[in-house]
Amino acid sequence: MSDDIVLDIQNVTKEFPGVTALNDVSIQIKRGEIHGLCGENGAGKSTLMKILSGVYPYGTYNGRVLYNGTELRLAHSSIRQATDLGIAIVHQELTLVPSMTVGENVYLGKEPTERGTINWNQVYADTREILQRYKLDVSARAVVQDLGVGKMQMVEIAKALSENAQVLILDEPTSALTEAEINKLMEILGILKAHGVTCIYITHKLKEFFRITDNVTVLRDGEKVITLPTSELTEERLVNYMVGRQMKERFPKGNRQPGEIMFQVRDLHAVDPHNSERSVVNGASFALRRGEILGIAGLMGSGRTELVTTIFGEYGKVTQGEITLEGKPIVVHSARDAIRHGISLVPEDRKKQGLVLIKSILENISLPNLNQFARFFSLDKDSELDASMKQAKNLAIKAPNLQMQCNLLSGGNQQKVVIAKWLMSRPKVLIMDDPTRGVDVGAKYEIYKLMNELAEQGVSIIMISSELEEVLGMSDSIMVMHEGRSNGTLAVAEATQEKIMALATNIA
Ligand SMILES: Nc1ncnc2c1ncn2[C@@H]1O[C@H](COP(=O)(O)OP(=O)(O)OP(=O)(O)O)[C@@H](O)[C@H]1O
Ligand SMILES: [Mg+2]
Known part of the structure; x- marks a missing residue:
């Protein structure tokens, strides 16, 4: 074996009850390369990375992995073993402890000690140094739960980088990052590559591979x-390999008549x-027509999520302004109020707000929609199942069954489960906060089709998106936010990426 291969994955198979997550997979990763890993939701990407990082230890899979020429035998009960060997991973789902500071998180489990006590000054100094080295605009003493998802993701990356990694695995690192943060990450990866670090990079944003x-x-x-x-690939070829068939267009044509x-x-x-001193929405105005899709664009931290969670009654305390539904002013104090008025929200952070992880797919989809199935006080189990099956099928949720x-x-x-759940509630106004984050191209298309269908049936949709192409591809009009206020609204016909960015950054 040539020694320019850092990881030699040989015939790896991994089974879960009812699912073969990986089937006889062999991949060679060259030293110092950035190796993209691509595939639809459920293709097995994260599972393979969890084998490399010891989440699924030696003996829980078939086949073998050579690391620098010797077989990797990561033990049970030792997640640090892989990092000690130089394999660091940033998981797809955030793993930070929300109540701790950035510094505490970065050094969790490996705090520098001095005569038996943790040297916190050193923790914070070192963390600051890492954050500065990679020009990450985050305070070492900030409490993680006060950061947005994007910043949290940057902290996860900083944490992995603090490990002196030879191999850095990034499982969808940019799903919650804005263009500017993505650019920064790309810069960091360039620096690491120049230092000989090997990187395995997973994303659903195909452009990033290129x-x-x-x-x-x-x-x-x-x-x-x-x-x-990569030089022999095009986006179209990549999509064809992923989905196993031709896919001509990314955005389905709608026939919307707002x-x-x-x-x-x-x-x-x-x-x-x-903290009533801190304003979170600073003057936002927009009008949404029946059956219209309004895109909300803006940089991370521009107040998009704050605006929609305030409208939904979940977050900000309204101090000024008015919300009207069908011409009548409404007051929304809670999510319950909002839902009663016919307003639904697909939240940004599916783990925190959207899903009950220990419950089944079926229960999650039908939970907020049970009134649709209540018949004379008893639940009509069959129609619950039918309707849920239909949504699952539409979105191609990959699971052996809905239980x-x-x-x-x-x-x-x-x-997809979160989206299915809210699509079934048939709201008047459907707010979607970054609905296709982490969703593969095929399923994105299905979500777009469902959005079109809903809009054609008269549902008004507000869609926050960080992907400009998506905003341009799916919206009738686009509101751009900057520092908590609406900085302009463009009809899609006149909108361009440049115009949106100009409004988002407030540089004319
Ligand atoms: N602990 C588990 N128990 C049972 N099935 C599992 C488990 N973990 C993963 N799977 C299944 O294995 C398959 C591969 O999942 P994996 O998370 O590797 O997909 P992925 O390619 O990372 O997808 P995505 O793009 O959605 O993150 C899926 O069908 C998933 O449901
Ligand atoms: Mg995954």
């Missing part, structure tokens, strides 16, 4: 389809419910 990877491996249904130099104004927000101001517990699903499939 920006930074040297080779890409495609997995489909647990099997390796192909490994190719009607009268349905929902309107005028000059909304709101403050942090725990499967949600924490066993792949990340993207969890997201």
Whole structure:
């Protein structure tokens, strides 16, 4: 074996009850390369990475993995073993402890000690140094739960980088990052590569493969389809390998005819419910027509999530402004109020707000929708099952059956369950906060189709998205936020990526 191969994955098979997550997969990863790993939701990407990082230790899979020429035999009960060997991973789902500071998280379990006590000054100094080295705009003493998802993800990356990794595994690192943060990450990866670090990079944003990877491996249904130099690939070929068929267009053509104004927000101001000094919405105005899709664009931290969670009654305390639904002013104090008015929200953070992970797919989908199935006080189990099956099928949720517990699903499939759940509630106004984050191209298309169908049936949709192409591909009009306020609204016909970015950064 040549010594420019750092990881030699040989015939790896991994079974879960009822699912073959990986089937006889062999991949060679070259030293110092950035190797892309690509495939639909449930293809087996995270499972393979969990084998490399010891989450699934030696003996729990078939086949073998050579690391620098010797077989990797990661033990049970020792997650640190892989990192000690130089294999670091940033997991798809955030693993930080929300109540601890950034510094505490970065040094969790390996705090520098001095005569038996933890040297906190050193923890914070070292953390600051790492954050500065990679130009991450986060305070070492900030409490993690106060950071947005994007910043949390940057902290996860910083944490992995603090390990002196030879191999760095990034499982969808950019799913919650804005363009600017993604650019920063790409820069960091360039620096690491120059230092000889090998990187395995998973993403559903296909463009990123073309920006930074040297080779890409495609997995489909647990099997390796192909490994190719990125220079020999096009986005179209990649998609074809992933889904195993031709896919012509990314955004389905809708036939939407937006009607009268349905929902309107005028000059909304709101403050942090725990700190009335801190304003979170600074003057947002928009009008949403019946059957219209309004995209909300803006940089991370521009107040998009704060705005929609305030409208939904979950977050900000409204201090000024007005919300009207079908011409009548409404007051929303809680999510319950919002749902009663016919407003639903697909939240940004599926783990925290969207899903009950220990419950089954079926229970999750039908939970908020039980009134649809209540017949004379008893639940109509069959129609519950039918309707849920239909949604699961539409979105191609990959699971042996609907009784499967949600924490066993792949990340993207969890997201599909959240969406299915809210699609079934048939709201008047459906707010979707980054609905396709972490969802593969095929399922994205299905979600877009469902959005079109709902809009055609008269549902008004608000969609936050960090992907400009998606905003442009799916919206009728686009509101751009900057520092907590609406900085302009563009009709899709006149909108361009440049115009949106100009409004988002407030640089004319
Ligand atoms: N602990 C588990 N128990 C049972 N099945 C599992 C478990 N973990 C993963 N699976 C199944 O294995 C398959 C592969 O999942 P994996 O998480 O590797 O997919 P993925 O390629 O990372 O997908 P995504 O893009 O959605 O993150 C899926 O069908 C998933 O439901
Ligand atoms: Mg995954």
